Amino acid sequence: MKFIQKIFLYLILGVGAIQAQTSNYTYKVHSHNDYKQSVPFWKAYSAGVHSLEIDVIFKDNNLFVAHETAEIINKHTIESLYLEPLRTTLKNNLQLTHKIQLLIDVKSEPYSTLNHLVKILKQYPDLTKNENIQFVISGGKPQVKDYVNYPDYIQFDHQKLTKILNQEAWNKVGLISVDYKNYSVWNGKGRMVADELEKVKKVIEIAHGLNKPFRFWGAPDSESAWKVFTDLKVDFINTDQPFEATKYLKSLSKRVSFTKEKSEVYKPTFAYDQKNKKVENIILLIGDGNGVSQISAAALANGGDLTLTQLRSVGFLKTQSSDDFTTDSAAGGTAIATGTKTYNRAIGVGPDGKPVKNISELLIEHNYKVGLITNDEITGATPSAFYAHQKDRSHMQQIASDLVKSKISLFIGGGAKHFTNKKELPFSIKKSVEDIIMGEERVGVFTAEGGMPGITQGRGNFLAEATQRSLSFLKSKKEPFLLMVEGAQIDSYGHFNDTHGIIAEGIDFDKAVTEAIKFADANKNTLVIVTADHETSGFSIPQGNIENHMIEGDFTTHDHTGAMVPLFAYGPQSDKLQGVYENSDLLGKILEILKIKTDE
Known part of the structure; x- marks a missing residue:
């Protein structure tokens, strides 16, 4: 095959879109505890994630990025690790191609922490007024009745499957998150058992009925899990592997096949x-x-x-x-x-x-x-x-x-x-x-x-x-x-x-x-031999559904491999x-x- 010519044409046609969509569903990747990445913010942002989780602790008039007080590093503030890099991105005309959610998980007393956060964010109007940047508060939150006391750019993570009765407060909810382990023990390997799958489906259905984006926390973090959660239309895919998850999900459109082609199977006589x-x-x-x-x-x-x-x-x-x-x-x-x-x-x-x-x-x-x-x-x-x-x-x-x-x-x-x-x-x-x-x-x-x-x-x-x-x-x-x-x-x-x-x-x-x-x-002295010259792409098929003619493929290379190839034969002396x-x-x-x- 004229590989170089054909791959060039293929790339021109725009392969590799960031979204995998089914009807109106678009997956989003959430970088869980993003500050623990080797390069906070930049690694996940460059991978194309839609949400970054930031644990914050208010101490000594600073908003440190850490899970516990003992983990605080003086230079690691929300400004240095997230707000300044985000501002730098905008200053360098690196336009945001999709909405970025900063999920700020409060690990200290909520009212004082949020008051200081608002004080900091007043210095970043370029971020707070940007329609593509969302600030959502999780973890320690104020009472629901106080949601309305915070600026419009501040929203909250609702961790229940019931609607807040106060409409003004409900309008301040930007996300629904629940603990995956309350519904399933599946670890992301093999398949989720049927009764747990039904529970998980029901949770997602309820959340979507509330017309808010939905996320599981504590969910399994593997390719099989990412695929299942996109199939179930979970809005934010929770992961500690933002680069790997986005790479995998971006490639799904090329790797998943729902086949319409059909070969009528002929049953040989074996005469x-x-x-x-x-x-x-x-x-x-x-x-x-x-x-x-x-x-x-x-x-x-x-x-x-x-x-x-x-x-x-x-x-x-x-x-x-x-x-x-x-x-x-x-x-x-x-x-x-x-x-x-x-x-x-x-x-x-x-x-x-x-x-x-x-x-x-x-x-x-x-x-x-x-x-x-x-x-x-x-x-x-x-x-x-x-x-x-x-x-x-x-x-x-x-x-x-x-x-x-x-x-x-x-x-x-x-x-x-x-x-x-x-x-x-x-x-x-x-x-x-x-x-x-x-x-x-x-x-x-x-x-x-x-x-x-x-x-x-x-x-x-x-x-x-x-x-x-x-x-x-x-x-x-x-x-x-x-x-x-x-x-x-x-x-x-x-x-x-x-x-x-x-x-x-x-x-x-x-x-x-x-x-x-x-x-x-029909011609008894004919020997049929079917084989290959080599294997291409290190192809594997981790998942699929025979009834729906669905196959997910995976690849180790764009080149040939050294694997043996099968040979089939039919006829005399086969x-x-x-x-x-x-x-x-x-x-x-x-x-x-x-x-x-x-x-x-």
């Missing part, structure tokens, strides 16, 4: 599966970046199953390249296509840079027909490993020239721009897969000038249709064949860390797998592909099944 019968045709499907978690996510989003997950012969491929722990698609594709480990970026050459014969060339020598399909550019790293020999994957013109010189019978994919004179191509060039004519000798279909759009961008059922049409075309030749089908964009969305894109592409890839399995059931082995060993196993010997 020829694992039988020691002759194999003539090989259908090799490569899901670029398609690791175990990617397959799991697609299956779970698809109602719990895929056609792929029906298969019984399963193995794993080790993916390391000759020069790196983590392979790229070029070296990974070359290892599969040639049986040779090579350096990253190499296409069809060994570590010494010399061409290595690929499976297409080997089989063509034995009167096989070969077809190649991708939903990206046909000159991309994976498909080109099946026909090209270049020292670097970026040598597009040379790779295109290698396709022209190859003896393959069929190609389908994007990348037309790399072929300067299409009229000289030794293929009958078609505009779409529907135009493929069975009687023609060699056919090429350019699906795009560059890469193809993703399935979420309207690509349609291209991959399955191309697979079905290509199988019919190759079968009509009445010769054994190899068809390689690449689902390229699972990898693309892995680089984007986009859960929905990964799942949508995975489900779309399964539709192509379905066409291959159906063909194998059991010979089971086990754990190097990706470069796959070709030898295929040739052994086909009873083809090489001189190398």
Whole structure:
């Protein structure tokens, strides 16, 4: 995939908004005991939090920021740690993009403390008159009847689920906070039990009925908890990890998928599966970046199953390249296509840079027909490993020239721009897969000038249709064949860390797998192999809901990983592909099944 180009486009489209919204709900992050952060105020503010908790003690005519008197540090006043930094922010024209709440938790006698706070705040009219800054008093508070005696910019934290009868006093309430532990003992790991979940839901419902923002204090502080509380529409998410919480919540829109795409699961007959019968045709499907978690996510989003997950012969491929722990698609594709480990970026050459014969060339020598399909550019790293020999994957013109010189019978994919004179191509060039004519000798279909759009961008059922049409075309030749089908964009969305894109592409890839399995059931000498060149993004799926087709994904990187990738096989002798082995060993196993010997 042209990763740099696509990630740039993706960023232009405005990914990474600060808010995760459901209808009119917008989460806000509350930095609990913010003064205990390594850098008070600045760390949380730079992370994008909406509320900062400040414990204050009135002593010696100063308002110190501390939880207890013994913890007081002379320089740590509310002015030095919070008011001055906030003023500096405004003076430097760092405009507040959202409201900031200073939740001032009074730890000393409330009346004298608040009187001194008001005295201090009179020196900060730039803050008190700013509509985006709120001052809310918690902890030690005056009597409710006295709320109205404080300036308009002072509001109070109401810690009950009942409304204050005095409307004027109620108008001074800026927040409702209650102790989470009164309703649940869930610690943020696993799942909240049903009866406690109902209690928590009821509390939130009551608070929202009072039309005030709501917060739990003493709540669990983990990714699972943050996700649950946003799902339950808690207004302020309480955390001691403001940077981690905001980073996690900002990314939810890309990491949570409610999938509409559907792959109808085909139940194989298994009539020829694992039988020691002759194999003539090989259908090799490569899901670029398609690791175990990617397959799991697609299956779970698809109602719990895929056609792929029906298969019984399963193995794993080790993916390391000759020069790196983590392979790229070029070296990974070359290892599969040639049986040779090579350096990253190499296409069809060994570590010494010399061409290595690929499976297409080997089989063509034995009167096989070969077809190649991708939903990206046909000159991309994976498909080109099946026909090209270049020292670097970026040598597009040379790779295109290698396709022209190859003896393959069929190609389908994007990348037309790399072929300067299409009229000289030794293929009958078609505009779409529907135009493929069975009687023609060699056919090429350019699906795009560059890469193809993703399935979420309207690509349609291209991959399955191309697979079905290509199988019919190759079968009509009445010769054994190899068809390689690449689902390229699972990898693309892995680089984007986009859960929905990964799942949508995975489900779309399964539709192509379905066409291959159906063909194998109808043509008994066909062996289907489904694998990947590498895993992308360190993908995991911490949470989800099968019934709602919801999956939350998480990521460790925007790059590839060194994880093994699964291999599924179906058809005669598929059991010979089971086990754990190097990706470069796959070709030898295929040739052994086909009873083809090489001189190398």
